[in-house]
Amino acid sequence: MSATENFNDDELVAPEWLNNDFLKKVIENYEKTKDVEVTNFKLTPGTVKGDHYASVMFRANVDYKIKGVRKSKSLIIKTMPEVEGQKKEMLKDSHIFETEIKVYTEILPKFESVLNSIGDKTKIGPNCLYYSLHPKKCIVFEDLVPLGYTVQRDRDLNNDEIKDVMRKLAVFHAISYYLNKKEPKLFDNLQYGFMNEPSIRENDFVTDGINIFIEILNEVPTLRKYKPYFEALQTDILEKCRQTFDEFRENPQSDGIYVLCHGDFHFKNLMFKHNPINEKVEDILLLDFQLSYIGPIVNDLYYSFFMMSSREHRLQQFDELLYLYHSHFKSILNKIDFDGEVPKLSEIRAMFLKHKHFELFLLSGFLAMRYEFQNKDIDVEKIILSRDHRKNLYMNKEFLDELHQLLPKYLHSGYFEDSI
Missing domain, CATH: 3.10.450 (Nuclear Transport Factor 2; Chain: A,)
Known part of the structure; x- marks a missing residue:
């Protein structure tokens, strides 16, 4: 090469x-x-x-x-x-730069100010040094590489790394939950994720995933029995996902748990700083807030399940990771003297089933891509543009093996009860 x-x-x-x-x-x-x-x-x-x-x-x-x-x-x-x-x-007509500029220049400084008030020096993301919307849209950041940070590209995150990631996500969510209750206007206009950003949502890459998935279910005899469930979901899954993303703005629920969702929470949107001697994680910074929006807390958790976690973490350790996440989420709210009701772990778990359409969308449209992301020859543009290339990714043996373990779990958890 x-x-x-x-x-x-x-x-x-x-x-x-x-x-x-x-x-x-x-x-x-x-x-x-x-x-x-x-x-x-x-x-x-x-x-x-x-x-x-x-x-x-x-x-x-x-x-x-x-x-x-x-x-x-x-x-x-x-x-x-x-x-x-x-x-x-x-x-060209998306809101991605307006969203990201607001997060870096208004939201993250506010988050870090709240943390500083309790003696917590945690930084959420890199320093934004300059931005512009006219005549060109651009954002300029401090380069983190000279500071010892790297993107983890060539392997899955190990146990210590994924635990630190979930703690960081818990901080991000907890402060946003607190501020959304206290200063909701702070988050005005942060409403466009990829399921309700029209220019992205209407792209074939988003709309065609479940169709390819159904084709694969039909072509793999041992998975064919799940085809009717996804055929039933196919008719309105995109609209259900849009409703989930717009819920806080259009139809807030009394039992809803709303936070600032990162919106694209995968391992390449993080930079790690490791101790050069013992290789322990010293810091993690979040990147790329172009699709951040106020939405149900589980949306980022779904995304971390599919796009951040390894197969082992998904199948064997996610309950433990979710418990760790919630414990840290709760501790942050307690430290900043949040005077509202702190969401319980059981309440967050109930949200998973309530917003299952987005989880099943990610399963059917994104999980196959997750296996490709560590390929050094990955061509994201080809994935976006070529249906044949995308479908070929669905035939990855490891992906199909994981479907044989995940789909029975969804069946036994009641995810398909109202599908047919």
């Missing part, structure tokens, strides 16, 4: 507006002074192929002077797609 084949094509050449003047503006904003002279910079792709899709990312190594003092800074620049094609067309 050549060096360029490891990166997305639209990240090999930076747009002309990513120039000296732009970087000077960013550094001025970061340094809080106009006395900045950019002396040199180098632009390279920001991530490797397969790490993301709904944006274009560059790394900028910038050398500059302030009053004659030489400095340097490594930046990650996230922009909207500009190359004509399906990605640009799908995302």
